[in-house]
């Protein structure tokens with residue numbers, strides 16, 4: 001297939017594009033490039049994409065950008081809660097309106113498949129039970145609200161000519177050249193390596209499902225390739241039911257993979273985001289899909305990566321590996337304006 005991936009210069013996109021190519025697809029990218037300064041390691045198979053990436057803001061796309069593609073996998077957004085809360089009105093412009101705009105442009109260009117990167121954060125707060133795709137959503141932040149709104153607005157667009165599928169990803173972990181250390185397992189691994197200590201700011205009681213970046217890439221590949229009847233208009237949680245953990249359990253798993261690392265807990269958590277999620281649907285209903293990773297394997301993989309690249313505290317703290325830090329830097333230096341458009345264009 002000929003697939004356009006938005007967000008190829010981000011954490012998941014930088015792994016997804018080579019993953020799809022390795023499975024025989026022709027891939028092009030689209031991204032505004034907020035985090036291009038960050039490259040944790042060189043992936044000989046993956047980066048750079050050069051001429052196959054179009055550096056463009058998703059708010060400015062037109063159907064011409066999608067001509068000739070069989071499928072679009074849409075990842076490009078402001079990608080976490082703190083980023084979304086920074087200026088919620090911009091989050092709504094990019095994540096909600098921008099994503100609907102992209103889907104309409106793709107449909108008008110004759111693209112037949114649209115895969116949307118949603119998030120388990122739509123569940124927001126659970127009472128401890130396992131939430132599934134039929135459970136009510138309860139978004140706690142602008143970021144999560146936008147995911148709910150995009151799902152709501154794209155669902156009626158699904159028809160015989162345009163298949164739409166929503167993948168509600170758990171929180172990702174694992175290596176990517178465009179690394180993020182603002183997501184839980186990656187952050188804890190970096191703390192374990194650089195400080196030999198994980199000092200949790202809270203008691204680590206909230207529940208969070210987590211999933212390896214490669215298992216997300218595989219879900220996206222399967223969603224792009226599946227017969228329309230299996231996926232059109234469907235929502236799939238992406239992860240494994242066995243991979244729901246309290247944050248303090250993730251800290252223990254990480255400490256186990258980094259010998260000599262201590263874990264200390266803080267006061268009761270102020271974070272009201274806590275949810276346990278069932279991933280039974282994707283395991284049985286998304287054709288060809290099988291998740292392969294566990295958090296313990298992922299923590300070991302991170303330790304091997306840090307050894308290989310001689311990972312340091314300076315690299316950990318580099319702004320481009322923390323999404324909000326990088327955007328604030330680009331704004332402070334006026335490289336991007338208040339609406340997050342590049343100033344030099």
Ligand SMILES: NC(=O)c1ccc[n+]([C@@H]2O[C@H](COP(=O)([O-])OP(=O)(O)OC[C@H]3O[C@@H](n4cnc5c(N)ncnc54)[C@H](O)[C@@H]3O)[C@@H](O)[C@H]2O)c1
Pocket residue numbers: 006007008009010011012013030031032033034035056057058059074075076077078079080094098117118119120168169170171172173178180183323
């Ligand atoms: N990483 C996770 O844990 C996770 C979990 C659930 C869902 N998701 C979703 O998956 C997608 C990708 O996440 P990620 O972790 O790779 O995020 P990321 O921040 O690393 O990548 C997002 C990319 O989108 C680009 N982008 C942002 N605004 C844009 C705009 N206006 N125009 C064009 N490009 C723009 C950025 O430059 C960046 O390269 C996001 O939609 C995110 O919400 C991620």
